[in-house]
Amino acid sequence: xxxxxxxxxxxxxxxxxxxxxxxxxxxxxxxxxxxxxxxxxxxxxxxxxxxxxxxxxxxxxxxxxxxxxxxxxxxxxxxxxxxxxxxxxxxxxxxxxxxxxxxxxxxxxxxxxxxxxxxxxxxxxxxxxxxxxxxxxxxxxxxxxxxxxxxxxxxxxxxxxxxxxxxxxxxxxxxxxxxxxxxxxxxxxxxxxxxxxxxxxxxxxxxxxxxxxxxxxxxxxxxxxxxxxxxxxxxxxxxxxxxxxxxxxxxxxxxxxxxxxxxxxxxxxxxxxxxxxxxxxxxxx
Amino acid sequence: xxxxxxxxxxxxxxxxxxxxxxxxxxxxxxxxxxxxxxxxxxxxxxxxxxxxxxxxxxxxxxxxxxxxxxxxxxxxxxxxxxxxxxxxxxxxxxxxxxxxxxxxxxxxxxxxxxxxxxxxxxxxxxxxxxxxxxxxxxxxxxxxxxxxxxxxxxxxxxxxxxxxxxxxxxxxxxxxxxxxxxxxxxxxxxxxxxxxxxxxxxxxxxxxxxxxxxxxxxxxxxxxxxxxxxxxxxxxxxxxxxxxxxxxxxx
Numbered sequence: 021x022x023x024x025x026x027x028x029x030x031x032x033x034x035x036x037x038x039x040x041x042x043x044x045x046x047x048x049x050x051x052x053x054x055x056x057x058x059x060x061x062x063x064x065x066x067x068x069x070x071x072x073x074x075x076x077x078x079x080x081x082x083x084x085x086x087x088x089x090x091x092x093x094x095x096x097x098x099x100x101x102x103x104x105x106x107x108x109x110x111x112x113x114x115x116x117x118x119x120x121x122x123x124x125x126x127x128x129x130x131x132x133x134x135x136x137x138x139x140x141x142x143x144x145x146x147x148x149x150x151x152x153x154x155x156x157x158x159x160x161x162x163x164x165x166x167x168x169x170x171x172x173x174x175x176x177x178x179x180x181x182x183x184x185x186x187x188x189x190x191x192x193x194x195x196x197x198x199x200x201x202x203x204x205x206x207x208x209x210x211x212x213x214x215x216x217x218x219x220x221x222x223x224x225x226x227x228x229x230x231x232x233x234x235x236x237x238x239x240x241x242x243x244x245x246x247x248x249x250x251x252x253x254x255x256x257x258x259x260x261x262x263x264x265x266x267x268x269x270x271x272x273x274x275x276x277x278x279x280x281x282x283x284x285x286x287x288x289x290x291x292x293x294x295x296x297x298x299x300x301x302x303x304x305x
Numbered sequence: 306x307x308x309x310x311x312x313x314x315x316x317x318x319x320x321x322x323x324x325x326x327x328x329x330x331x332x333x334x335x336x337x338x339x340x341x342x343x344x345x346x347x348x349x350x351x352x353x354x355x356x357x358x359x360x361x362x363x364x365x366x367x368x369x370x371x372x373x374x375x376x377x378x379x380x381x382x383x384x385x386x387x388x389x390x391x392x393x394x395x396x397x398x399x400x401x402x403x404x405x406x407x408x409x410x411x412x413x414x415x416x417x418x419x420x421x422x423x424x425x426x427x428x429x430x431x432x433x434x435x436x437x438x439x440x441x442x443x444x445x446x447x448x449x450x451x452x453x454x455x456x457x458x459x460x461x462x463x464x465x466x467x468x469x470x471x472x473x474x475x476x477x478x479x480x481x482x483x484x485x486x487x488x489x490x491x492x493x494x495x496x497x498x499x500x501x502x503x504x505x506x507x508x509x510x511x512x513x514x515x516x517x518x519x520x521x522x523x524x525x526x527x528x529x530x531x532x533x534x535x536x537x538x539x540x541x542x543x544x545x546x547x548x549x550x551x552x553x554x555x556x
Contacts, residue, residue, distance in 0.1 A: 206403035206462075209364055210417040210469060211392035220420060224407045 116188025
């Protein structure tokens with residue numbers, strides 16, 4: 021009834037406010053992968069295996085058999101990728117929270133130095149940071165009387181943690197800024213101190229807002245771990261190279277790398293899906 | 306603190322020539338007003354008159370540029386002011402409720418007494434439940450603010466402020482964001498408070514309500530108090546042209 025009236029008004033009027041209101045759905049923000057990519061990837065893998073198979077001469081082990089043979093080693097390398105990504109994320113998040121709080125500090129020296137750290141590490145290429153960490157950090161450190169060795173993968177993890185830190189710091193700052201000022205005002209009027217306001221009112225609300233971008237960041241860190249192969253960490257990418265050179269078969273090249281891609285996809289795609297789910301669940305009401 | 310002992314009949318809040326500027330704009334241009342203990346003051350006036358700013362000056366949410374505000378004998382315009390001590394005595398309710406959306410209604414009420422006053426949690430919870438009954442929201446203790454209507458949220462906000470057992474309550478256009486049918490339930494709550502003797506400073510556009518509850522009505526425009534008086538006088542024979550124009554537009 022009212023709708024049909026409104027509809028006729030909308031047809032007759034030139035006033036924008038009386039026109040029907042329709043919000044077009046915003047395009048979904050860039051996640052690393054979609055399901056279609058996965059189908060393409062598996063299809064490409066099958067094709068590559070098939071083509072490689074056709075090119076292979078007689079008496080050579082089949083490509084699927086070769087892939088299967090190296091799977092345990094590849095899995096070992098991939099486990100290192102996952103371990104590095106998780107550790108880098110953990111370290112980066114803890115440091116990033118601290119730097120992020122520094123970004124909103126009332127003391128300007130704290131704010132300025134946090135800003136500098138954030139900008140520096142956010143705008144530095146990850147590979148350059150990796151090189152710096154691997155080359156500048158000692159191979160062992162003495163803590164008290166104990167000598168703690170610093171293997172390459174650990175140094176590389178530190179290198180990955182730095183950009184994570186800067187990105188998390190920005191996430192914290194953005195989330196805090198996104199909380200309506202009325203929340204600060206209400207807490208202030210109830211005689212909360214600034215620390216209490218942050219701890220009890222502001223930050224708990226930030227967690228929800230930070231969750232989706234934080235998960236996205238993790239997916240990005242995972243796909244960045246193969247960078248560490250350049251600085252000599254024996255992760256999946258390095259091992260794939262090693263396997264290829266020991267096999268010495270050019271027909272294995274494309275299937276092998278596609279195989280590796282599939283591993284990453286299978287790990288990251290669920291994270292991307294979960295991110296969307298979390299985003300929907302935590303959508304601000 | 307070296308605040309002088311308040312005289313027997315000294316006002317609870319005494320503002321003298323309060324000036325507040327935001328940049329080049331003067332929001333408050335010499336406001337003076339007195340609020341006695343147990344009094345209900347309504348502040349009315351066109352939007353942009355500085356009514357909300359005036360309230361925010363009283364609990365030091367907004368610093369003033371000149372003048373004096375005494376709350377229970379304590380100077381608010383003092384750089385050494387203990388703001389937290391002041392705000393424990395002055396409750397405030399906002400137009401947009403500003404409940405904490407991540408906590409339940411009951412938790413919203415309990416947070417300040419537990420964390421600010423450091424009181425015993427069980428004791429505070431019993432009081433918070435009593436406050437929920439007082440604002441007629443018993444049964445909604447575990448609801449999150451997002452699950453409550455505007456009027457219900459505003460009543461939780463009133464209860465949250467009361468939980469600090471303030472000496473005076475400031476209401477900043479608390480019904481302006483509400484649906485017409487929920488305005489009444491909030492006004493009833495405020496009126497009950499006023500009848501119990503709570504000192505209230507109310508910024509409102511509800512003229513009928515102001516006439517009913519106020520002991521004194523202040524009409525402000527462009528940062529000054531144009532005139533003030535008890536509601537009967539004020540509405541029937543206001544002297545100033547600006548007041549008359551405003552009332553004729555709104556009544």
